[in-house]
Amino acid sequence: RKRVVVFISGGGSNMLTLARACEAPDWPAEIACVISDKASAGGLAKAAALGIPTRVFERKEFPDKAAHEAAILSALDEIRPDLICLAGYMRLLSADFIRRHEGRILNIHPSLLPLFPGLHTHQRAIDAGMKIAGCSVHVVTEGMDEGPIVAQAAVPVLATDTAETLAARVLTVEHQLYPLALRLVAEGSVRLEDGRAVTTPSAAAELAE
Ligand code: GAR
DSSP states (O other): OEEEEEEESSOOHHHHHHHHHHTSTTOSEEEEEEEESOTTOTHHHHHHHTTOOEEEOOGGGSSSHHHHHHHHHHHHHHHOOSEEEESSOOSOOOHHHHHHTTTOEEEEESSOTTSSOSSSHHHHHHHTTOSEEEEEEEEOOSSTTOSOEEEEEEEEOOTTOOHHHHHHHHHHHHHHHHHHHHHHHHTTSEEEETTEEEEOHHHHHHHHO
């Protein structure tokens, strides 16, 4: 089983769906640790309740971004994860950090990338008059929300939607997509080739369902 570290900053609902999926027998991944940059993150208690080790690295306890990341990197050196899943981790990783775990970091972003990277993504989708929205799991590279797309799921945008109602609808499909995407990557059904995530035909069929 591939060892996965999940990074969170908040409620951790995506982390929880990953952790629950990993409880299934024959699942190709297990959550080795949950790392948060916020001691107040609600996801920490949820992880602990499942018996998953947690670590907190508050940015304000370090003099600068480099020192903060160095502390996280040394924890990762101990844990030796095969994969890192960002799940509502609201901090940009530096190029140096990403290079240390090149091709091993996944992120979920609540838009149909490459549309609406970054913050306020739901309001921007509504303002643009989008009729569908969704989420993307992608491999993390230096550019924010720019790496190779592994999987996406779509939902309708309703005329009555606010950023909050749209975010809630997108979140329901995030919870389906992220565990599936993690499984496909962990079992080797998705590989990186020439800067693209290439999916086997059977995995592509699963993603299309
Ligand atoms: C999710 O919607 C996730 O896609 C988003 O934050 C939420 C976290 O919820 N991530 C980003 O916006 C990353 N830029 P959760 O803590 O309940 O999983």
